[in-house]
């Protein structure tokens with residue numbers, strides 16, 4: 001996404017390491033999480049550790065131990081460290097939740113719209129969104145990925161003739 005705060009991108013890249021189920025675990029977590037430089041501090045775990053369920057298997061731990069486990073498992077930690085920006089500075093808990101929700105949403109399959117093609121009597125015509133009737137214009141070969149009006153995913157393979165009669169013929 002253009003214009004996204006680089007810290008938000010960094011945080012989301014960190015969260016993208018988790019499965020959707022693990023992200024829900026972070027979102028629904030009732031306990032406190034450590035949201036700064038530590039991976040574990042005074043009984044609380046960082047979101048990555050919560051996501052993979054380390055809090056369930058470790059009663060008492062240390063930053064070093066949790067950091068070691070996460071990196072041994074191949075997770076990339078410190079995804080916002082050293083990155084300039086506003087995001088995830090003042091309201092870390094809210095920002096974390098927002099980023100986690102966005103990562104989940106980007107995985108949700110968008111609804112899709114078929115495309116219909118309305119032909120005029122000169123053999124030309126326009127392609128329209130089957131969901132909202134937005135006109136993609138005359139050029140049928142250059143359809144957008146998503147409908148600019150309703151944001152549905154465009155399915156070019158469903159291009160077909162409209163049920164409407166062909167326009168005014170003099171024959």
Ligand SMILES: [Zn+2]
Pocket residue numbers: 113129130131132133134147148149150151152
């Ligand atoms: Zn549409």
